[in-house]
Amino acid sequence: MDGVHRAGIPGVYAEVRDTGRVWRGASGVADVRTGRPVSPDMRQRVGSITKTFTAAAVMQQVEQGRIRLDAPIGDYLPRLVPGERGKKITVRMLLNHTSGIPDYIPYAFPSLQGFPSAPDVSPKSLDDNRFRQFRPAELIALGLTAPPTGEPGGPTGVYSNTNYQLLGQLLKHVTGTTAEEYITRNVIERAGLRHTGFPAGPRIEGPHSLMYEGLWGLIDPPRDYSVYTMSWVGPGAALVSTMEDLNRFYGKLLDGEIVNRSSLAQMQRTVPVRALDGTTIDYGLGLHKVDVPGCGTFWGHDGSAWGAGTMSLTRADGKRQMSVAINLARWNERDSSGKPQHHPIDDALSTLYRQAMCGNGDAQAASAAQVPAFGP
Structure with missing residues (x-):
């Protein structure tokens, strides 16, 4: 973790569990101006890790x-x-991103269209939307009117936050309450999570770090976006949690305590999905599958909000767990073609992940390419 901090991340904090033993640690600062340190129990905007909670509720x-x-x-x-789209797209296709419905985010944040490679990408939309209250129907319409990414049910999915906005509206339709309220009562509380919830406003309650967004070098020095209205993602990526709560949640989910074994088996049926960074991941129903040579198969999710990145992975046998938080996002500067360039942070994070998932003895066996990158 010290290596991640030295490579350029202001603050990193984590919890690792191994067969009943728990390790928590932190390195660096929560505020680059004051030098206030990060601590392992800090709350974090966990981005798309929220999707696993929403999928479990469904x-x-x-x-x-x-x-x-x-x-x-x-x-x-x-x-x-x-119309025809409503007849062809199933609930399963929304959960595993094979619906063919594109992501609305480039249209809700117009100055980011074509990010990161477009030459005229700018941070303007980040500031314009900081306190904007989006309506779910508005975001869904943006996704549905954009060009489709493929036919519904195609062999390869394309990651899209529009799918999870629709799932939030589906939960509201069948339960009579908002997705956030249902997930809070039936997923978060069932798992016994004490520091996890949907924020009531733009601020995070409780101890937390500032969140520094670099936007591929366009914001230099990176700017704090910890105060932000999360209506732009809702049931797809709005949760605040701690590393302890995330490990507890995934442990209980994979042990059949949040959904039954049959439902868990459905969640673990994966398809290839093209992630926001262009890589292809094995994606189930709100769950990533990550095969780490020499260490085993892990299940979980990663997430990003403006200025924050989180990764939470649990080995299939439930005995090894890793949840890691960082307070800087999109640190890779772009070359002349707009392609994000490799950075020492990437190598330092890979080393941390390998050690956290595999332990010291097996760390070199894990392949960094197998670990997903942070994405909203």
Whole structure:
């Protein structure tokens, strides 16, 4: 962790569990101006890790017979997804990103269209949207009116936050309460998480770090975006949590305590999905599968919000867990073609992940390429 800090991350903190033993640590600062240190118990915007919570909530409703995984979304939300699209796209396709519906984020943040490679990308939209209250239907419409990324149910999915906005509206439709309220009562509280929740406003309650966004060198020095209204992601990426809570959640999920074993098996049926950084990942229903040679198969998710990155992975046998948080995002500067360049932070994080997942003895066996990059 000291190596990650030395490479350029202001602050990094983590919790690793191994067969009942727990290690927590931190390195660096939560505020570069005051030098206030980070600590392992700090709260973090965990970005798309929220998707696992939302997927678990949907699967609970599948267990109760209120949602059918392979039913068309148009059966439930005909006004939001009308016509042929509503008939072809199923709930499962939304969960595993094979719907063909593109991500709305480039359209909600117009100065980021084509990011990071477009020459005229700018941070203007980040500031314009800091206190903007988006409506879910508005974001969904942006995704549905953009050019499709493929046919529904195609062999390779494309990661899209629009899918999880729709799942949030599906949960609201079948439960009669907001997705955030349902997830809080039936996923967060069921898992016994004490420091996890959807923020009530733009500020994080409790001890937390500032969150520094670099936007591939466009914001230099990186700017704090810890105060931000998260209506732009909602049930797709708005949660605040701690590393202890994330390990507890994934441990209970993979042990069949949040959804039943049949639902968990469905969540672990993966397809290839093209992630936001262009890499292809094995993606189930709100879960990443990460095979680490010499260490085993891990399940979990990564997440990014403006200025924050989080990774949480649990080995299939539940005995080894890693949750890591950093307070700088998109640190890679771009070359003349707009391509993000390799940075020493990338190598330092890979070393940390290998050690956290595999232990000292097996660290060299793990391949850095197998670990997903942070993404919203």
